[in-house]
Amino acid sequence: MWFKPQDLVEALEVRGPPHPDPVPAARCVSAGGHPPANISWSLPLNWQVNTSQAPGPLPGTDTVTSLLLVVPSSEVDLKNVTCVVDHAGFPAPHLLPVTLSVHYAPEVSILGYDDNWYIGRSEVTLNCDIRSNPEPTGYEWSTTGGPLPSFVVSQGHQIFIPAVNESVNTTFFCNATNAIGTGHAALTVLVRGKEFPG
Template structure:
């Protein structure tokens, strides 16, 4: 299981580049960085391209730069004498063999320790080219173990403010893991302590939220990021958070008028744990004589002037107290009666307009029947008479006026 991860880490390393060229054409090929897991095995690649005729390698040397900046020999390979290690057992040349062409000086380092993290230089001594080298930075990683869990909130009186609701721990990581939460409205406190293994770290993140009905039952996610992970680790949990009572008052419909009976107010509560007590009052003090408290309900036996006030419902549970206020406006008469009167007035107006319109239409009808039609009849009669007269005048001259005939 370790080797595939190590191979992926090597592939993800920076490109192979030469770090020292010199006057010749031979260049050493090595990655600028290699990563390995703590306690595992890692390979430090170092190779030469095909050599020109007449060029030969006389020795390969690996050095490690310590904290003081001094280069210390860790491995040497001679073409005829073979390998040499100051600390045998942990180091091994991958491909170099005595008596063979020496172009691959890659080195294997087993059982990685935190102190192995350093800058390593691979140097080829060549004749007649001289020395060529390349450096690789070895990073030693430790993959952390991660867990997240909700925190029990004690049932005690709480001051307003956030409380611890969840924790997320990333243990034994190198370098330290990065932890973040999905809930940006919360407050995360992070701390870091040394791990049990030398050079490792444990990161602890504590999430605090203000207790409320919105907090209880909420899903939160802890995200852990680390160099050794291909993807971030997501740890999801559901919160179980007690909270003080959240109170509202219902039952007032803006139809409370003098003389109304059996009106009721209800004290609606969201609470965890359940409420332990209800207390009804007004901003003026005790309840009016006609108001009777019955647990979460307030029964108004008869609405009178004393009900025209602001009622308060105060609820208590094991964590604290919450309250709500409601202002009551008492009317002199039922709003629905005023509405009915308004509708009657509207009906009267509509009826009056309808009568006026009807009378106007009736007047027009009478006008047309009495005046317009006789004139039309008279005009038709005159026209007919004129036509008859003209007919007589043409066909029978004896019908003309006698006076006119004698004058002729």
């Protein structure tokens, strides 16, 4: 006699500093089945799965639990995976999709420089482009010489330069911080004497 199991899948939010060891990122449970269900995942081959079996809520039934283990990184965050539950009582396997949530420190780059900043050019901007989970809580801009020049306007992840002059001929740094850590990026600006023809 078959007992059809009750299935569920949930993401387990991965928090804390990065480390090289796999940790649970999702749980798939097939509860109260007879015979026990078979659980698999649609995922890259190098990820790990830890599956266990325990007595179900009714005599003669079993509950199968499968943990998806990942090494925390930005590549894993927001990845869509599917838990596949196969049981003799199902006409077809149950497909249970879930989106992973992995916290990681900001990954930073600086955008906006087109290699054509020249003396007298007006209204240029640099953007601190950030990928992170959770969202950044703070930004800090600086240059090789220390703080930004007084005429540069800093607006969070963006800086605005009304007019290019020799003092902009420097390396700009952007630091972004969230609850996990801080990410850094650097961009060197070469100020030309005149506009580069293009």
